[in-house]
Amino acid sequence: MSALTLYNYELDENSYRVRLLLSMLGIEHDVYSVNMLPGREEKSPALLALNPCGTLPFIKQGDTVLFGAEAILAHLARHNDASGKWLPIDRPDFSTTMMWLGFAAGPLQAAVKAREVAVFAVGGHLERLKADARAAFRIMDDHMTLRHIEGKEWFAADYPTIADLALIPSFALSRDFNIDHEEFPALRLWLRRFRRLPGFITMPGIPDYH
Amino acid sequence: MTPQPIWSPVALSNMVDPSTSTGAVVNGAELVVWRDSSGKAHVWEDRCPHRGMRMSFGFVRGDHLACLYHGWQYDTAGQCRHIPAHPQLDVPQTIRMQTFASAERNGIIWAGSTTEADPALLPAEIAGLVPVRSLYADCTMEKALAILAATPLPGVSDAPKIETISENYISLTAGATRLLVAIQSMGDAKLALHLMANEGAPIAALARYAQALRLALETPLAEVA
Numbered sequence: 001m002s003a004l005t006l007y008n009y010e011l012d013e014n015s016y017r018v019r020l021l022l023s024m025l026g027i028e029h030d031v032y033s034v035n036m037l038p039g040r041e042e043k044s045p046a047l048l049a050l051n052p053c054g055t056l057p058f059i060k061q062g063d064t065v066l067f068g069a070e071a072i073l074a075h076l077a078r079h080n081d082a083s084g085k086w087l088p089i090d091r092p093d094f095s096t097t098m099m100w101l102g103f104a105a106g107p108l109q110a111a112v113k114a115r116e117v118a119v120f121a122v123g124g125h126l127e128r129l130k131a132d133a134r135a136a137f138r139i140m141d142d143h144m145t146l147r148h149i150e151g152k153e154w155f156a157a158d159y160p161t162i163a164d165l166a167l168i169p170s171f172a173l174s175r176d177f178n179i180d181h182e183e184f185p186a187l188r189l190w191l192r193r194f195r196r197l198p199g200f201i202t203m204p205g206i207p208d209y210h
Numbered sequence: 211m212t213p214q215p216i217w218s219p220v221a222l223s224n225m226v227d228p229s230t231s232t233g234a235v236v237n238g239a240e241l242v243v244w245r246d247s248s249g250k251a252h253v254w255e256d257r258c259p260h261r262g263m264r265m266s267f268g269f270v271r272g273d274h275l276a277c278l279y280h281g282w283q284y285d286t287a288g289q290c291r292h293i294p295a296h297p298q299l300d301v302p303q304t305i306r307m308q309t310f311a312s313a314e315r316n317g318i319i320w321a322g323s324t325t326e327a328d329p330a331l332l333p334a335e336i337a338g339l340v341p342v343r344s345l346y347a348d349c350t351m352e353k354a355l356a357i358l359a360a361t362p363l364p365g366v367s368d369a370p371k372i373e374t375i376s377e378n379y380i381s382l383t384a385g386a387t388r389l390l391v392a393i394q395s396m397g398d399a400k401l402a403l404h405l406m407a408n409e410g411a412p413i414a415a416l417a418r419y420a421q422a423l424r425l426a427l428e429t430p431l432a433e434v435a
Contacts, residue, residue, distance in 0.1 A: 138424075142421050145343045145417055146414060146417055146418070149343075149413050149417055175267070180233055180266075181232065181233070182233040182235070183346040185221065185222070185225040185343075185344055186225070188230075189225065189227065192230060207267065207269070207278050
């Protein structure tokens with residue numbers, strides 16, 4: 001397969017989602033560092049020609065460009081994970097994996113936006129976004145509380161999937177916008193488990209215990 | 211600020227793993243709850259004496275809790291033992307954490323209001339309890355008690371029989387189910403309910419009951435009627 005390039009900004013949470021899977025699956029790739037702040041390079045004509053949405057991350061492989069972190073995660077897992085578990089296409093857990101992947105792209109983006117407002121000082125209604133992020137974390141904590149009672153450790157399956165991977169960053173970074181972890185005990189245990197998986201990497205805002 | 215009352219619940223025991231830390235707020239007082247590698251729980255003020263960083267963001271190394279900011283390490287008595295920037299330094303006795311008494315009883319970690327809080331004042335032991343969940347809600351203690359009293363437990367239509375064990379600990383019984391509710395007052399209209407039940411009780415159903423309870427707890431009073 002031709003070389004894979006990730007268009008990345010180090011402090012961008014959605015870019016981190018893709019970096020995390022690239023690391024956990026050990027996928028070789030090049031990185032194009034986008035000057036998102038302050039340059040807004042992702043909105044430049046050259047990058048809009050590749051990704052008309054003007055968002056990060058996106059990947060380019062040969063003539064193919066994929067934007068949207070969740071689509072990229074599914075694509076990378078589909079073609080690079082021999083175990084077939086990260087994206088369990090042929091397993092009964094496929095539907096729940098897709099549901100929680102959709103949750104990461106949907107309600108949980110309030111947390112992504114809350115962090116952008118808090119950290120990058122871009123426009124937005126921080127208190128409303130924080131309330132929506134808290135509501136999303138509650139849905140996740142309620143789910144993992146019931147999973148824990150059933151003796152399950154991951155969101156969608158008996159093993160980690162790209163759903164866990166897509167959900168983790170927002171919770172791990174929530175202190176950036178002043179939502180602490182103490183109200184979400186089941187998520188705390190889940191984050192600790194995920195951190196111990198092979199290939200896990202952090203980003204600024206996620207403590208790297210030394 | 212000092213946490214009140216004398217013993218306050220701060221977490222379910224099974225949700226704080228050995229070698230981990232978490233934050234907890236008791237009536238506005240910010241605490242760190244952590245377990246050392248031997249499994250013993252500790253409760254301190256959530257503030258590093260060095261730069262005021264929250265210790266609950268830190269990490270456990272053996273029987274020390276380390277601050278995330280500059281790695282200062284404190285032993286189980288709260289005494290600073292290691293400063294990475296000055297590895298040869300014999301750390302002065304004056305660099306220590308504000309500690310609080312801690313105890314585990316009935317599946318719950320309790321924080322004392324002082325270093326010397328009397329363990330004899332902890333609730334009596336109840337055998338054979340299993341964890342349900344902790345539920346965090348924006349509501350007052352009075353409202354929580356009223357709604358707990360009025361809400362049937364799962365699988366039972368009548369309101370539960372209530373027994374008050376202490377000002378922040380009640381027992382709800384209906385049919386064969388007994389639910390123990392330890393109430394952590396976090397501040398104005400903010401609390402956590404730490405729920406344990408008798409063995410054989412429908413734990414998943416009780417967890418769902420708690421989830422639904424939160425909706426009632428957070429509904430403005432005018433809408434309850």
